Amino acid sequence: MGLHGSKFPSEARVLMLGLDGSGKSTLLYKLKYNEAVVTVPTVGFNVEMLETNEKGFVLTVWDVGGQHQMRAYWEHYYEDTAGLVFVVDSKDKTRMIEAKQELEKILGNKSLKGLPLIVLANKQDLPGAASTGDITESLNLMEICGDRRWFLQPCSAKTGAGLDECFRMMAHFLKTAVGGREECLQRGKKSFKVMTQQDYW
Numbered sequence: 001m002g003l004h005g006s007k008f009p010s011e012a013r014v015l016m017l018g019l020d021g022s023g024k025s026t027l028l029y030k031l032k033y034n035e036a037v038v039t040v041p042t043v044g045f046n047v048e049m050l051e052t053n054e055k056g057f058v059l060t061v062w063d064v065g066g067q068h069q070m071r072a073y074w075e076h077y078y079e080d081t082a083g084l085v086f087v088v089d090s091k092d093k094t095r096m097i098e099a100k101q102e103l104e105k106i107l108g109n110k111s112l113k114g115l116p117l118i119v120l121a122n123k124q125d126l127p128g129a130a131s132t133g134d135i136t137e138s139l140n141l142m143e144i145c146g147d148r149r150w151f152l153q154p155c156s157a158k159t160g161a162g163l164d165e166c167f168r169m170m171a172h173f174l175k176t177a178v179g180g181r182e183e184c185l186q187r188g189k190k191s192f193k194v195m196t197q198q199d200y201w
Contacts, residue, residue, distance in 0.1 A: 011049070011058035012174050013080050014167075017106060018087030019099055020066040023122040027087065027157035028063050031167065034160065045077070050167055057171055061085070071102060078111040083170050087120045088139070090129035090154070096138040104144050116173035117150040118166050125156040149173050 018024050025046055032048045046063040064070065064077055084106065088099050103119075106112060121135050132154050136142065141152065151169050155162030 011060055012082040012171075014059050014061045014083045014085060014170060015077055015081045016061055016063045016085040016087065017074060017102075018066050018120075019089070019095055019102065020068070020070075021092070022066060022087040022089045022099075023157040024063045024066065024087045027120065027122060027155065027163055028061060030157050030160050031163045057175065059083075059167060059171060059174075061167075074106070075109060075111070078109060081112065081115065083174055084112065084115050084117045085120060085166065085170065086117065087122050088135060089123055090121045090135065091123045091126045093130055093138075096130070096135070100139045100144075103139060107144055107146070107148075114148050116170065117145060117148055118170055118173075119150070119152045120162070120166055121152060121154045122157055124154045125159055125161070 016024050016028065028046060028048055031050065045065065048061050048063070050059045050061055051057075062077055062081075064074060086099075086103055086106070089095065107117070119135070119139065119141065121130070121132055123129055130138070132152050136152055141150065151166075151173075153162050153166045153169065155166060157163070
């Protein structure tokens, strides 16, 4: 994919949410700098621009803190969002119900209706991590995702496995649409040319 920091004219805002400790900031910096960065709990947000070299398309990723007291402010970041990434800790099975509840609240917000979703099943490198099938069932993704486009990607913020695929898929979701290549995805003042999967890959 080739992600780095230069800005190109076409961009989309992606909101990355998840419970505290799920590894959001770690995976974002691993993808951005290809380094395992030791992070502290995010108070507020981090923003990074990820560039897809092939088509000059930039994803501006907003990583918002997941502590319980921060979640009440998540909705303040929904405006102009074009895509959602929700990160779960695959190892911490005791918090899957909590993660499901928070994801349901997010997807139920009218401001985010119909937006594409990628669920990142993080920490797959750890022994005893839940499988993608178990996570799909625990989060009830088949039902709560409705008719939105969604994808579950196993990954590891530590090794970087699966991260590139995640944001490739997000870029693909944002640059394609059911109904033909002339349709545009519009969020706020932004507009993106629709491409077929063949165009993108």
